[in-house]
Amino acid sequence: MHSLPVFVRLTDRAVILVGNGEAAEAKRRLLERAGARIVGENATDAALAIVVDDDAAVARLKARGLLVNVVDRPDLCDFTVPAIVERGDVIVAVGTGGVSAGLAAALRQRLEALLPAGLGALAKGLQAARGAMRMRWPDGGDRRRAIGAALAPGGALDPLGHPMTVDAWLASAAVVPSRTETLIVTDDPDDLTLRAARLLALADRIHHAPDVATAILDRARADAVRIARALPATTEPGLTLWVERRR
Template identity: 55%
Template sequence: MHSLPLFHRIRGERVVVVGTGDMAAAKARLVERSGGLPCPETEAHHARIAFVALEDSRAAEAAALRLKRAGLLVNVADRPDLCDFTLPSVLDRDPVLVAVSTGGASAGLAKHLRLRLEAILPQSLGPLATALAAARDAIRARFPDGNARRRAIDTALQEGGALDPFANFEAGTVQQWLAARNATKRSEVLDFTLTSSDPEELTLRQARALGMADTVLHDPQVSEEVLVRARADAVRAALPATPPEDGLTVILRLGQITASSPARTSAK
């Protein structure tokens, strides 16, 4: 990755905006929409981040250097080489935010990717997230073990699950899920033979399984580019290894065939 993705909370905080005209006004609106307080450079000692929106490249560079010397993180419009951080194109399903970034390579590309996502992601994502937040204590009480809790949530949120994010969400759905007797997913092993170590050749099912796996057992030749498709907190181990008794285990084997062999699924 070219950057560390972060969501920075600025509600009630001053944020420096340097510049005039439409470009600076757009930055100020973004700050205000996020709960921040746009302020001039003279108040930089109260701020932690800054936006520079100046047409003159020399003036923009000079302003960026001044602000950086004052200890601020700086974004300079149309100058990714001067930026400490870049602005993604944001899809807002409050409180769900989806950010698309190209690291400053093409704001237009990020915008059009976001527009495609706008057509796919339902408006009900926000109410679903709010309901899950409100039920946090109830979820912990229903699933006191952390691993069991994560598996149950994964099962509910997966395609076709009780809380499928792409399905129509209605009030009371989270409570109905919590009351169900079979909310916890059983232990499962998925065994895949890959045709290569190119992540682009993963099937949709393989990519989804990796994203949900508690444990990934793999041939040593499987590339890191494939393995990073798994959750960051998933346990990894090289084959041969014995699948654990708990959770979803994905086994990745690297074969010498032209098509992926069918996945073996077993449940305990």
């Protein structure tokens, strides 16, 4: 992974913008949408800067310790600005590390057509129900598994389907039962079936053969436990996977 994606809250925070022309105006509009306070190069209260066509300014700002985005110069960028799809509080960012803004834009257009307008309302509903979910599932693992099952394809809150209201889901939801699944995979993540990709994304722990490719294991949740040995005889809570390489 060439970069760590992060979402930075910029409301009322200073961001330096250096440059003129349409590229600079496009960045100004984006910063204003994020609530940033746009300032000049000499401002002392900024941590981020965006520069258009001014290599000398880039050098000066970096010397001051600022993180700098240089428009159309990925080799000079400390951070890049992704293509963005916004649905209320749900923000999806597509980045290529500056390698191809055109590819990021094309993917954003596909996602615009795919992601429904109601995603923001679903996020708000889940936020409002946090207390009720904690009461329903006091154990954090049970709670995460119940939410994951509801948001999975075909689930009660499937964000790309026709989700019921969060309140209606809470009224009928139960603890997700423990289970184990076996996956036989190749070394190529593109060969994963939709079912396999979904199981990797939902698994609480992954037992795997030593020769399973890292590129496959990277498709799992970052906090899923990875264990390079066979499944134990006992059943552990949640979803456990045994992953082995196709012979």
